[in-house]
Every structure is written in C-alpha cells, then in structure tokens.
Amino acid sequence: MAVKLKKTVVLVGMMGAGKTAVGRALAARLGVPFLDSDAEIVKAANMSISEIFERDGESFFRRKEAQVIERLLDEERGILSTGGGAYLAEGNREVISDKGVAVWLDADLDLLWSRVKHKDTRPLLRTANPLATLTEIYEARVPIYRRSDLSVKADAQFSIDDMAGRVIDVLRTRPDVL
Ligand code: S3P
Secondary structure (H helix, E strand, O other): OOOOOOOEEEEEOOOOOOHHHHHHHHHHHHOOOEEEHHHHHHHHHOOOHHHHHHHHOHHHHHHHHHHHHHHHHHHOOOEEEOOOOHHHOHHHHHHHHHHEEEEEEEOOHHHHHHHHOOOOOOHHHOOOOHHHHHHHHHHHHHHHHOOOOEEEEOOOOOOHHHHHHHHHHHHOOOOOOO
C-alpha cells in the first residue's frame, strides 16, 4: 500500500525498543521513505556512534543529532527512527511536534535488556553494571517518552511485522497523519 503521509512519523523510545527494525518494516509497508537519524550521523561523520562518543563526546553527538533530525523532517516525509536519547531534548520535541508525529515504542525493561545485553554498540551502556545503567536510563526517560503523541506497546511475542501493523493501527486514528 503506497500512502501519502501528511506528516513524518517519528519513532522514539529506548535503545532496543525496535525503532530501526520496525521503522524499516513500516516504511516498506506504507511505501514511504525510511529515515534514520543515527545512520545519517554515522554516514556524515564516517565513524560509528561509539567512535563519535569517544572522540568528540556525547554533547557533540547530541548537537549533530538535533541538526540531522531537523534536516530530515524538512527534507521529506517518511518514517524517521531516532536514537533513544533524541526525544529527551526539548528542542527536538518541539521540532518533532511541529513537523511530525511522535510514536513511542513502549517496551518494558526485561525486553530491552534481553535485546541489548549481547551488543556492544551502545556507548551509554559501557559501564561496570550495564543492567543498572539501563534501568536508571529507563526510569528517567519513560516519563518523557510518555509525552509522545501516540504509543504502541512492544512485547516479546510481537514480530517486527506485527509491530509495524500495530503502529499503522494507531496512525489510522490520526487523519492528520495518514
Ligand atoms: C542512545 C541510543 C542510540 C544512539 C546513541 C545514544 C541513547 O540509539 O543514538 O548510542 O541515548 O539512548 P538506539 O536507540 O537506536 O540504540
């Protein structure tokens, strides 16, 4: 089904929530472009996220992230997957609500941990106790993610395609988007 989106759908939520995988499936199902802020930052810097954090620091990464999100929202309509920290910055939330619609992929901590524990790609989890760090980050962020326009509960039993379908179901409640 090829649709004409009226606004870009911005997926937000914790690392491991499935923003990239679900975003890609969703874009394919709707026949719209898939955009990914982390991938754009990596492409522009020609470095991994971990290398950017190490070399230039998190605040540099956050500045790039804000610029990329604004640019992508201006450039074309599609499905935009953001990094887990993107929705925390007030400026990003404003740009997103101005030019898009925020959909929170709401996964619980057990599911997130099961997905991120074996991966070494998240610089924020390079601590002595990554589960404790993930828990802290989760608790601090959930109240902010909750401010999203829409949310979809993620669950271990749902496939990526199920999740894409669930996002489409909530988008159907928004004639200003779909
Ligand atoms: C981050 C999440 C990462 C990436 C960076 C910071 C965060 O993206 O942007 O490591 O602050 O939660 P994912 O959510 O895609 O893992």
